[in-house]
Amino acid sequence: MRRWGALIVLGTAQFLMVLDTAVMNVSISQLVEDFDTEVTAIQAVITLYALVMAAFMIIGGRIGDILGRRRVFLIGMCVYGTGSALTAVSPTLWVLALGWSIIEGLGAALVLPSMAALVAESYRGRDRSVAYGVIGGLAGAGIAVGPLLGGWVTTYLTWRLVFAGEVVVVLAVLLFRRAITEQPRTGRRPALDPVGAVLSAAGLGIGVLGVLQSTTWGWVAPRDPPFTVLGFAPTLFVVAAGVGLLYAFQAWERHREARGEDPLVHLALFRRPVLRSGLMTLVSQNLILLGLFFTIPLYLQVVQGFDAFQTGLRLLPVSVTMLVASLGGAGLGRRVGPRRVVRAALVVLAASIAWLLGTIRPEIDDAQFFGAMALLGLGMGLLASQLGNVVQSTAGEQERSEVGGLQFTAQNLGSSLGTALIGSILIGALTQAFTTQVEQNPRLSEEARRQTSIALESGVSFVSTDQVHSAAEQAGLPPGEVDAVTESYATAQLNGLKAAIFATGGITLASFLVTRHLPTASPGTAVGTGGATPTPPPGPPNPTVPPSAPPKRRARHPRRP
Numbered sequence: 001m002r003r004w005g006a007l008i009v010l011g012t013a014q015f016l017m018v019l020d021t022a023v024m025n026v027s028i029s030q031l032v033e034d035f036d037t038e039v040t041a042i043q044a045v046i047t048l049y050a051l052v053m054a055a056f057m058i059i060g061g062r063i064g065d066i067l068g069r070r071r072v073f074l075i076g077m078c079v080y081g082t083g084s085a086l087t088a089v090s091p092t093l094w095v096l097a098l099g100w101s102i103i104e105g106l107g108a109a110l111v112l113p114s115m116a117a118l119v120a121e122s123y124r125g126r127d128r129s130v131a132y133g134v135i136g137g138l139a140g141a142g143i144a145v146g147p148l149l150g151g152w153v154t155t156y157l158t159w160r161l162v163f164a165g166e167v168v169v170v171l172a173v174l175l176f177r178r179a180i181t182e183q184p185r186t187g188r189r190p191a192l193d194p195v196g197a198v199l200s201a202a203g204l205g206i207g208v209l210g211v212l213q214s215t216t217w218g219w220v221a222p223r224d225p226p227f228t229v230l231g232f233a234p235t236l237f238v239v240a241a242g243v244g245l246l247y248a249f250q251a252w253e254r255h256r257e258a259r260g261e262d263p264l265v266h267l268a269l270f271r272r273p274v275l276r277s278g279l280m281t282l283v284s285q286n287l288i289l290l291g292l293f294f295t296i297p298l299y300l301q302v303v304q305g306f307d308a309f310q311t312g313l314r315l316l317p318v319s320v321t322m323l324v325a326s327l328g329g330a331g332l333g334r335r336v337g338p339r340r341v342v343r344a345a346l347v348v349l350a351a352s353i354a355w356l357l358g359t360i361r362p363e364i365d366d367a368q369f370f371g372a373m374a375l376l377g378l379g380m381g382l383l384a385s386q387l388g389n390v391v392q393s394t395a396g397e398q399e400r401s402e403v404g405g406l407q408f409t410a411q412n413l414g415s416s417l418g419t420a421l422i423g424s425i426l427i428g429a430l431t432q433a434f435t436t437q438v439e440q441n442p443r444l445s446e447e448a449r450r451q452t453s454i455a456l457e458s459g460v461s462f463v464s465t466d467q468v469h470s471a472a473e474q475a476g477l478p479p480g481e482v483d484a485v486t487e488s489y490a491t492a493q494l495n496g497l498k499a500a501i502f503a504t505g506g507i508t509l510a511s512f513l514v515t516r517h518l519p520t521a522s523p524g525t526a527v528g529t530g531g532a533t534p535t536p537p538p539g540p541p542n543p544t545v546p547p548s549a550p551p552k553r554r555a556r557h558p559r560r561p
Contacts, residue, residue, distance in 0.1 A: 010118055013073075025146075035096065062264055193262060204409075269399070356369075391406075437492050
């Protein structure tokens, strides 16, 4: 048991950070009410959390190389605990964003790359595969506990208690810090690349910001932007600016390497096919998961009217099966290879999304929804059981933190894009469907259509039909037209949800294209990584041949005369 002490402490940190996001997703409606805001504002806070982690994860990994991974892990836990404490007492949405999205996000950016490196450093061979399976399982456990615990606490107490509890967990991790060990570093410590850090963080941040703001700015035709560019919405221009900064980052890193200086990221890592494939699959996995976990709670809470606890109960099947599949998938990967497991997981995900689409109705069928959620968790758990070990298998001992930074950058880039992109598709499809419904509804007068069109020009939000009914009454529409507008919005809601979920299905199918270079054998045994393969621990000498026995010589035959 003693050898797993480090895994227990490190895994607790992983569990804590997944629990955090799951609680936020299931508490969307309560947060909207508590801070007197809209769904899009909470979407922005959730996206900003993942975005801060994605932007600073590479930097966090490099700081781990400079100061020591164990030290940076503990510093990051202190920062994370400070953010949790501020979140628990946040009086306004801006303080919530500061405490949760920014301070906690920065703490996680320090913790997670060092955690991945420390797990790989602490275990070898089969134990390493088991360790990453457990880490994936604990991520599944966080998703399992998050909706249920967060839903119950949010409904019957307050969501703030969850973040107060996180402070207690952080203190427990710090108390048992001696369980985490780190091998003494040899050689020169790398230097931080401040220019590369600014370019990478700005490029990732600005690019995802553009995707997030597409909800209110529009993609091409301006909806409600602060400014326009040549008459177009600024969204694509902002995204292009982010891509341009990332291109400048790449050029700067090549320049530093040519001068013999330490880059923030060694670009040669991206020439390793297995690493490239593993990172792209991580982006897809988290884009799909967070996109669905943003969309499904809206369906349950806004359309069906469930509270946070009832929502958590209905999300429990995906959480439980994800936990089970994460723990069992490590052994399956050793037998049949990660590529087969990942591709099977994508097939399961596609089937679950197709099933889920059939359950999006005005009245929920709990049995069908339960089955779709259980199948979704199975697919996600199988993915989670493979990708961490695959990515770390491509790294040499000195590259652990750097590759860990890339690993969690990919995860959180996928998470932020999932919430931003799928949320944008949801709002865009809702607006389009509502506009069409209003224009084609014969029960609405020209005056009602005109007033609805004016309201749509200022932006539409994902709200309950009761709120739409009240707004239509306040606008002075006759009772019959109030009902017609409400029914049109209810139909548009379901169409928007189906469009968002359908988009995740398309991303799932497209993800097959990036699995080509995943290994066909367990990374703990043989991997064609193009990078450093973990060296197994030295075993006992072969009992049939004594270690000191001299090599046998071929018997000499007397020469013939």
